[in-house]
Amino acid sequence: MDLRNKIAIVTGASSGLGVSFSSKLIEKGVKVYGLARRLSKLQEIQSHLGDQFIPVEMDITLHEKIDQWVDSTFSEDHLPQILINNAGLGYFGNIEDLTIEEWNRMIQTNLNGVFYITRKTVPLMKLDEETSHILNIASVAGLIGNPQISGYNATKFGLRGFSEALFKELRYDKIKVTTLFPGSIATHFFDNAGGVDTHSNMLQPDDVANTLIHLLETPDNFLINEITMRPLNPKNPDEI
């Protein structure tokens, strides 16, 4: 895809990966609708990225709000070609300590929210004669189960299944679907998740964003449907 003058929706644009994705897309000439709950953060990001970044205060777990926003923002003359399902969170800990609220919040954000926005965006993408692309941010936790992350594992394994099915469902509509499986990234993700200190050997958000740009820029009939990224040496340099 030639990214110039394309329109993207990036969920979770107020922090971490979402900021890097938005920034790299804008450098390539894309107009970005950045969705997140914290409007003040989005506005601060707009002051750095400029008017091609459009802040949208949105809780992706609220399907009626998503329906209203998509219906009032897009039309046949203004179609999104790129959807980045990035918003997500994790709560880590032993199963007996994981609360029902934490479990539900992970399911609502990492799975339901992805469904709510994807189901509204796909019909618009189907109207486009050009290729569109949906990129779902999973995690290596969508490939490998590990102690203390069972709930998060469940959502990211679920996202993998959702993505693989969609890739097969939408390929003949010229809509690409790619799932990204990154290892640990140095973002605010661990403020919630707990149990891990960020460090310089983690993946850096801008490097993940460069890979995302590469995925988007592949030729129209060339699809990378899954990609795994890891730090070569994952150990905290302060603890080696």
Ligand SMILES: NC(=O)c1ccc[n+]([C@@H]2O[C@H](COP(=O)([O-])OP(=O)(O)OC[C@H]3O[C@@H](n4cnc5c(N)ncnc54)[C@H](OP(=O)(O)O)[C@@H]3O)[C@@H](O)[C@H]2O)c1
């Ligand atoms: N960091 C890692 O090690 C890592 C590794 C693999 C995969 N991932 C995945 O990467 C994605 C991005 O995470 P990150 O590392 O960039 O973490 P982050 O810095 O904590 O960012 C998470 C983003 O999600 C948004 N968000 C959370 N709940 C939301 C909701 N209900 N509605 C709308 N936005 C919501 C947050 O915005 P508001 O709070 O403003 O709503 C924030 O912008 C997630 O899906 C995560 O699972 C992260």
